[in-house]
Amino acid sequence: MSEKEISYAIETINMAKKIQLKNNQPLSILDDITLQIPQGSSVAITGASGSGKTTLLGLLAGLDAPSSGDIKLLGQSMLNLDEDQRAALRLGQVGFVFQSFHLMNNLSALENIMLPLELEQMHKDPRAMAKEALEQVGLSERAGHLPTQLSGGEQQRVALARAFVNKPKILFADEPTGNLDQATSNEIEKLLFQLQQNNKSTLVLVTHDEALAEQCQIHHRIVAGKLA
Numbered sequence: 001m002s003e004k005e006i007s008y009a010i011e012t013i014n015m016a017k018k019i020q021l022k023n024n025q026p027l028s029i030l031d032d033i034t035l036q037i038p039q040g041s042s043v044a045i046t047g048a049s050g051s052g053k054t055t056l057l058g059l060l061a062g063l064d065a066p067s068s069g070d071i072k073l074l075g076q077s078m079l080n081l082d083e084d085q086r087a088a089l090r091l092g093q094v095g096f097v098f099q100s101f102h103l104m105n106n107l108s109a110l111e112n113i114m115l116p117l118e119l120e121q122m123h124k125d126p127r128a129m130a131k132e133a134l135e136q137v138g139l140s141e142r143a144g145h146l147p148t149q150l151s152g153g154e155q156q157r158v159a160l161a162r163a164f165v166n167k168p169k170i171l172f173a174d175e176p177t178g179n180l181d182q183a184t185s186n187e188i189e190k191l192l193f194q195l196q197q198n199n200k201s202t203l204v205l206v207t208h209d210e211a212l213a214e215q216c217q218i219h220h221r222i223v224a225g226k227l228a
Contacts, residue, residue, distance in 0.1 A: 006075040009170050009202035010037040010060050015069030017055055029055050030225045033069070037218070039169075042196060042203040044213035047222035054174060056222060057206045061094060061172045062086035074169060092120045095163035095201075097192070099175035101155040103147040103162075109154075110134060110143040113162045120166060133161040137191060153184035157191065164195045171196060173205035177212065189215065 017030040030052045037043050037060075047053040058064045059071060062078050063086075070079045074093060078086055095116070096102075103112050110130050117126035134140055137157040147155050156176065163171055176192060177185035189212055196203045205216070213219050221228040 008036045009039045009074060011072040013070045015066045015071060017059060018067045028225055033227060037202060037204060039202055040200050041218055042216040043218040044216040045206045045220050045222060046213050051222040052225045053206045053222045057172055057174055060204060062090060092166055093169045095168035095171045097159050097163045097173040097176045099178035101159045103155055103158060105147050108144050108146060109139060109158045112158055113165050116162060116166055129165055133165040137161045152180055153187060156188050160191060160195060164199055167199050168201055170202045175207055176205060
């Protein structure tokens with residue numbers, strides 16, 4: 001299937017996720033999830049704590065496998081893919097931003113941004129690309145700083161630069177402003193949508209922040225493991 005023929009960045013068909021408890025009783029986390037996420041759109045997933053929204057994000061990204069149903073990522077069914085094959089599908093096409101930044105503390109800001117480029121092993125000058133990404137988030141002067149020398153907002157800017165440096169087709173964000181004060185959150189939100197639009201990426205974010213969710217084109221709510 002060519003890129004032009006792919007209408008949706010992500011599709012799920014009757015997807016469910018169940019786990020087995022210690023007493024061998026099944027626990028349903030997600031049930032009968034069918035959705036389509038158009039390419040280039042911004043999508044928010046909200047729900048109460050324990051509703052299954054973070055589990056859904058992990059399944060959509062191929063970080064976990066459903067108990068039943070199918071998920072298509074960029075037109076590719078992940079039904080029969082193992083963990084390594086799903087990782088290969090994500091490589092260079094999918095980026096992540098997390099609440100806790102997940103930067104490598106022993107690497108500088110610039111080196112953190114270079115990581116996904118070096119994993120791909122497809123770029124002639126990862127350092128130049130990383131410098132450009134750092135400039136886009138307004139942190140050129142922090143290139144040599146370690147994460148511990150950066151504020152929370154600056155660390156998340158570095159994380160955004162790392163996520164977008166290889167121009168991913170899809171960006172998954174899990175509570176991207178959850179550890180930030182309101183003023184810094186507003187700055188990060190503005191930057192997140194700006195980078196998403198500039199790169200024409202599909203944005204899928206999990207958040208408890210209704211104001212952030214309302215900025216997305218599509219808003220899905222999870223209630224007791226089902227799409228409301």
